Amino acid sequence: MTKISIIVFVFTMSLGFAQKKELTWLSFEELEQALIVQPKKVMIHFYADWCVYCKKMDEAVFTKPEIMQELEGNYYAVRFNVETKDTISFGGKYFTNKNIGKxxxxxxxxPELLAGRKNRNIELPATVILDKKFNVEQRFYRYIPPKEMLAILKSK
Incomplete structure (x- = not known):
């Protein structure tokens, strides 16, 4: 009887972990199609693999149910590695990483176009909020705690 109870407990716990919801991140190609079908605001999270605070945002901010709900209901969420070597097609133009090796x-x-600043480097993590017409509304160049992120997403 005890063995059955343990097996049922372990099985139940594994189901609970398997059902943990994750935020749906779009690529720029997917974003372009989504904006045509249904215009929404856009939140872009620019990151790099070496950025500790970028990882902290992934783990502590974008996993919060209330933030995920706000993003999935009112925004398109894009997560973009600033050091990618990929050529991205968006809006009939091609974007590349011309800085590799330079x-x-x-x-x-x-990220240089959307998160760039005059005479200053981009700092990571960088978060950019765009309106439905893809105009930049806000830019942030730091870790944003969950409560502040929720307030930013709910503003305007």
């Missing part, structure tokens, strides 16, 4: 921080054209 700069120590080889950032792709897309």
């Amino acid at each position: 700069k120590r921080l080889a950032f792709h054209q897309i």
Whole structure:
């Protein structure tokens, strides 16, 4: 009887872990199609594999149910590695990473266009909020705690 109870308990716990919901991240190609079908605001999370605070946002911010609900209901969420070597097609144009082999921080054209700052480097993590017409509304160049992120997403 005890063995059956243990097996049932372990099985039940494994189901609970398997059902943990994750945020649906779109690629730029998927975003382009989604904006045509149903315009929404866009939240872009720019990250790099070496960025500790980027990972912290992935683990502590984008896993919060209330943030996931706000993003999935009112935004398209895009997660973009600033050092990608991929060529991205968006809006009839092609964007590449022309900085590979030229700069120590080889950032792709897309973060340079959307998160770039005059006479300053992009700092990570960078979060950009765009309106339905793909105009930049807000830019953040730091870790954003969950409560602040929720307030940002609910504003306007």
